[in-house]
Amino acid sequence: DSGVTQTPKHLITATGQRVTLRCSPRSGDLSVYWYQQSLDQGLQFLIHYYNGEERAKGNILERFSAQQFPDLHSELNLSSLELGDSALYFCASSDSSTLEFYGYTFGSGTRLTVV
Amino acid sequence: ILNVEQSPQSLHVQEGDSTNFTCSFPSSNFYALHWYRWETAKSPEALFVMTLNGDEKKKGRISATLNTKEGYSYLYIKGSQPEDSATYLCASLNQAGTALIFGKGTTLSVSS
Numbered sequence: 118d119s120g121v122t123q124t125p126k127h128l129i130t131a132t133g134q135r136v137t138l139r140c141s142p143r144s145g146d147l148s149v150y151w152y153q154q155s156l157d158q159g160l161q162f163l164i165h166y167y168n169g170e171e172r173a174k175g176n177i178l179e180r181f182s183a184q185q186f187p188d189l190h191s192e193l194n195l196s197s198l199e200l201g202d203s204a205l206y207f208c209a210s211s212d213s214s215t216l217e218f219y220g221y222t223f224g225s226g227t228r229l230t231v232v
Numbered sequence: 233i234l235n236v237e238q239s240p241q242s243l244h245v246q247e248g249d250s251t252n253f254t255c256s257f258p259s260s261n262f263y264a265l266h267w268y269r270w271e272t273a274k275s276p277e278a279l280f281v282m283t284l285n286g287d288e289k290k291k292g293r294i295s296a297t298l299n300t301k302e303g304y305s306y307l308y309i310k311g312s313q314p315e316d317s318a319t320y321l322c323a324s325l326n327q328a329g330t331a332l333i334f335g336k337g338t339t340l341s342v343s344s
Contacts, residue, residue: 119275150331159336160276160321173330207275216325217264220278221332 120144123208123224131232135196138227140208142189148172148211149191150221151183155204166191198231205229234258236324238335245312246343252308253338255322259303263325266332267296267307270319279307279320312342 120143130136142149151163162175166185177183180198185191195202205228209221237256245251257265264283268276280289285300293310309316319339323332 119277121275152334160323160334162326162331162333165331167330173326173328175331175333216329216332217283218281220266220268220281221276223275223277225275 119222119224121208121210121222121224123206123227125227126225127228127230129230129232130198132198132200134198134231135194136198136229138193138195138206138208138229140191140193140210140224142191142208142210143222146210146212146222147189149185149189150209150211151177151191151193152207152209153204154207155201160207163193195229200231203229203231234324234326234333236322236333236335238320238322238338240338241336242339242341244341244343247313249312249342250308250310251312251340252306253320253340255305255307255335257303257305257322257324259300261327262300262303263329265298265300265305266323267305268321268323268334270321270337272318276321307338309340312340314342314344316340317342 122141124139147168150165152160163177165173183193205226207226208224267279270276280296282298287298296307298305319337321337323334
């Protein structure tokens, strides 16, 4: 157990629907990062939150949004789902002030399948 | 846009072989280079974080070097074992220094 908890582990939903993925960071970590891994693609950076505030945005679609709550857990909302959104979504946490010295701790991922 | 490239895409070696892979990244505005090991059905795990030109890190049979001036890092595995089979990811900090940008990885398969 890495200390980063992601739920659910698997999700199957239909096109056009909306889903919410949840991540609880490792104790003491203030930063949460979301990544998407599609077939034949590397880990694509979506968004970074630090202590409740958005710090950086990557290749995140307008149909996707995220937030980090006061208890530091984060949710990634995916709406108007398309077949191409099927992917493995990872959450990672860190003490972001030390990304130059320490790496991420990854959760186990949520496998989203859009049918 | 920060682009991190890894080669080869995949590699198959025999048990006991030594091997190495390459990670290329933009040398301008460099902050740090990370290596991760990702086993099938598990989460990526951090191997090394490197920041200084000429840095060399070692963990058991795995080591890594860093050249920030020319923008590359090598990961070496000495005497590969079947348990080394995994995808090895490298990542560079984005220009704002706030998130990691990953390469697509090198998938290593070690046969006994």
